[in-house]
Amino acid sequence: MGMCATEPCKWLGPLGSHVARLIHPCPQWPYCEKRCSYCNFNKYIPRGVEEAAMRSCLVTEARTLLRLSGVRRVESVFFGGGTPSLASPSTVAAVLEAVDQASHLPADSEVTLEANPTSAPGARLAAFGAAGINRLSIGLQSLDDTELQLLGRTHSASDALQTLAEARRLFPGRVSVDLMLGLPAQKLGPWLQQLHELLGHCDDHISLYQLTLERGTSLFTQVQRGTLPAPDPEVAAEMYQEGREVLREAGFRQYEVSNFARNGALSTHNWTYWQCGQYLGVGPGAHGRFVPQGAGGHPREARIQTLEPDNWMKEVMLFGHGTRKRVPLGKLELLEEVLAMGLRTDMGITHQHWQRFESQLSLWEVFGSSQEVKALLMQGLLLLDRRCVGELGGACQESQGALAVYPQTQEKCKRPTRRGPAGAGGFILVESEN
Numbered sequence: 001m002g003m004c005a006t007e008p009c010k011w012l013g014p015l016g017s018h019v020a021r022l023i024h025p026c027p028q029w030p031y032c033e034k035r036c037s038y039c040n041f042n043k044y045i046p047r048g049v050e051e052a053a054m055r056s057c058l059v060t061e062a063r064t065l066l067r068l069s070g071v072r073r074v075e076s077v078f079f080g081g082g083t084p085s086l087a088s089p090s091t092v093a094a095v096l097e098a099v100d101q102a103s104h105l106p107a108d109s110e111v112t113l114e115a116n117p118t119s120a121p122g123a124r125l126a127a128f129g130a131a132g133i134n135r136l137s138i139g140l141q142s143l144d145d146t147e148l149q150l151l152g153r154t155h156s157a158s159d160a161l162q163t164l165a166e167a168r169r170l171f172p173g174r175v176s177v178d179l180m181l182g183l184p185a186q187k188l189g190p191w192l193q194q195l196h197e198l199l200g201h202c203d204d205h206i207s208l209y210q211l212t213l214e215r216g217t218s219l220f221t222q223v224q225r226g227t228l229p230a231p232d233p234e235v236a237a238e239m240y241q242e243g244r245e246v247l248r249e250a251g252f253r254q255y256e257v258s259n260f261a262r263n264g265a266l267s268t269h270n271w272t273y274w275q276c277g278q279y280l281g282v283g284p285g286a287h288g289r290f291v292p293q294g295a296g297g298h299p300r301e302a303r304i305q306t307l308e309p310d311n312w313m314k315e316v317m318l319f320g321h322g323t324r325k326r327v328p329l330g331k332l333e334l335l336e337e338v339l340a341m342g343l344r345t346d347m348g349i350t351h352q353h354w355q356r357f358e359s360q361l362s363l364w365e366v367f368g369s370s371q372e373v374k375a376l377l378m379q380g381l382l383l384l385d386r387r388c389v390g391e392l393g394g395a396c397q398e399s400q401g402a403l404a405v406y407p408q409t410q411e412k413c414k415r416p417t418r419r420g421p422a423g424a425g426g427f428i429l430v431e432s433e434n
């Protein structure tokens, strides 16, 4: 059952308001044409979608949560799913209008739509552009038709490349593609060939995702029954290592475990996730994390929206939102997230970033004498030092003498999962600092 949006917050905590300034709401378009064989996202294959009702509920919930968050200016929006490119451009436009009215959505905000190739031919992409979308994330997954069939995709490699070309024409410099690796029976050489082929077509952003065999998916069952070979983790690790090298040589910066960008085309909304910014989850199954307005010193809450679309809609109509669960996050949990998220990025956790969440104890004070940290330092898996960010290879935004803990992502292989703090997808709105 949804909770009343105006219910006074019961949780007192030590977090200051300075960390409550960034926020991201995340609504979802939960529908897909077909179930992909590997996917365990919260998605539904409907006989018919009551789009007007869904649109009205997304708008209502976005308004409610924005009001609760107290956000006055939004920096980025991310439409995820499910397959949000199946929604009408008018639905996207309605949500963006609501966001702009409830807070303010400046014209230069990053507004991304996840697009599945078959549901996004050129004319629809143009209509999404007219609705306010200015960045696309295309689920290409593979450039091999046999692999695409294995994955249960509804598109061929040539459909995907055609969509990519259209997308680049309409959104130059602002198109990302997802490529999977570590599929059953997939070999290193052919996968690298796919990556090279992709480089001939792609724009400035690529995400590499290692297949996670998810319980309950058809791929999982086939592997369990022995009708498909289990993916070989060693081969997947080689793909990842070699793939990173290929992308590095092509001028891409690996700014996160799974994400690569060149020409500064980093994803603003995802970056904010990894910086532990706040976000609002809007739509069935969306997750959010924010400090409700008026909570005065209260901690951030984790909010989970009702999973099933029809139940979620009923709750939104009754309560203005379909929040199923609210969990207060203590300071320790938040700091754990700051570490876990920051270590996914090439910047790691700078002293300044850490201080935004913990102003009393420095990174050195917390970790300097830890035996576990010492062991990781000895193994070269972690670095705790006093250099500024510029010396670590990123843009120098920190003063000299800053402390940084960061992973040596160039040397050590982390698993390239698609999992971010909120799961993939949703609408993510980021309030700017100004």
Ligand SMILES: C[S@@+](CC[C@H](N)C(=O)[O-])C[C@H]1O[C@@H](n2cnc3c(N)ncnc32)[C@H](O)[C@@H]1O
Binding pocket: 038, 039, 040, 041, 080, 081, 082, 083, 084, 114, 115, 116, 117, 138, 139, 140, 141, 178, 179, 180, 209, 210, 211, 212, 213, 214, 418, 424, 425
């Ligand atoms: C929300 S999903 C898909 C967006 C869109 N519906 C599509 O399929 O193109 C975002 C990305 O997560 C990745 N993904 C989904 N399930 C995965 C799994 N089990 N293992 C690895 N990556 C996965 C896919 O690359 C996908 O493009």
Ligand code: SF4
Binding pocket: 031, 032, 033, 034, 035, 036, 039, 040, 041, 043, 081, 082, 083, 116, 139
């Ligand atoms: S991968 Fe995308 S299109 Fe396929 S079932 Fe999952 S959300 Fe839907």
